[in-house]
Amino acid sequence: MFSADAAFDIVACAASAGGLTALSTVLSGLPSDFPAAIVIVQHLDPRHRSLMADILARRTPMQVVQAQEGDRLRPSTVYIAPPDRHLLVNSDSTLSLTQSELVHFVRPSADLLFESVAASFKDRAIAVVLSGTGSDGAMGVRAIKKMEGTVIVQDERSSEFFGMPGAAIQTGNTDFVLPLDEIASALVTLVSKGKAE
Numbered sequence: 001m002f003s004a005d006a007a008f009d010i011v012a013c014a015a016s017a018g019g020l021t022a023l024s025t026v027l028s029g030l031p032s033d034f035p036a037a038i039v040i041v042q043h044l045d046p047r048h049r050s051l052m053a054d055i056l057a058r059r060t061p062m063q064v065v066q067a068q069e070g071d072r073l074r075p076s077t078v079y080i081a082p083p084d085r086h087l088l089v090n091s092d093s094t095l096s097l098t099q100s101e102l103v104h105f106v107r108p109s110a111d112l113l114f115e116s117v118a119a120s121f122k123d124r125a126i127a128v129v130l131s132g133t134g135s136d137g138a139m140g141v142r143a144i145k146k147m148e149g150t151v152i153v154q155d156e157r158s159s160e161f162f163g164m165p166g167a168a169i170q171t172g173n174t175d176f177v178l179p180l181d182e183i184a185s186a187l188v189t190l191v192s193k194g195k196a197e
Contacts, residue, residue: 002075002093006035008150008191009124010073010089012117014110014140016043016132018160020052022180023130024059027078029184032061036126036191037073039081039089039117041108043132046084053080071095081108088116104136110164114140123148126190128183130154132164138171145173150190152176152183 002009015022019042027038044050050066056078057064065071067079073093081087085097086108103109110129114137117125127144129137131154141151151174153165158180168174178186 003035006075006191007124007193008036008126010117010121011036011038011126011128011187011191012089012113013038013040013128013130014042014113014132014137014164015040015130016134016136016161016164018131019043020055021131021160022154023056025180026128026130026183026187027056027060027062027064029181030060030062030187033076034062034188034191035075037075038062038078039067039073039087039095039113040078041081041087041110041113043106043108043136044083046107050080050083056080067095067097069095069097081113084108086112088112089120090116091120093120104134106134106136110137111140115143118143118147118149121149125149126152126187128152128187129165129168130180131159131161133161134163135167137164138167141168141171141173150175152178152186154183155179
């Protein structure tokens with residue numbers, strides 16, 4: 001189960017165009033014993049089998065899996081939303097997959113993931129918005145902040161596409177806007193040491 005010493009239990013990441021590079025960079029900077037679970041929504045073409053889990057597994061010492069209905073979150077494990085399914089986190093730390101309506105023309109939706117994470121983990125959640133087009137994630141960022149979670153957004157200079165990070169920043173609900181290569185160390189610091197004062 002989750003460590004009582006960790007300040008956060010879950011890191012929810014969202015990315016779209018340019019996101020595979022961004023996610024690879026973040027995950028490669030995290031240790032094998034990272035004490036939180038990581039859940040990822042990346043907008044993918046629903047017509048193709050996703051190789052994301054295989055690709056990212058080569059970039060990180062943590063276990064990487066494609067999320068399945070009923071999976072129970074474990075620390076040091078990365079769960080990736082499968083193509084064409086919304087990924088939701090339940091309050092009992094299990095995962096749900098749904099093919100409900102597209103949100104902002106996308107499925108999986110960062111907003112739905114972030115909103116479910118905010119409701120389930122409240123101030124023990126971190127949301128990370130990485131490179132991507134569109135505004136998916138902005139509504140979810142508001143939900144994370146409302147529940148006193150923490151929000152990290154990739155900065156414009158290091159984003160291949162700044163639509164999603166820019167939309168998140170415009171909500172006024174971000175705690176940190178960081179270059180891509182600093183996000184992993186920020187996550188390690190936050191999760192192990194607790195809230196930045």
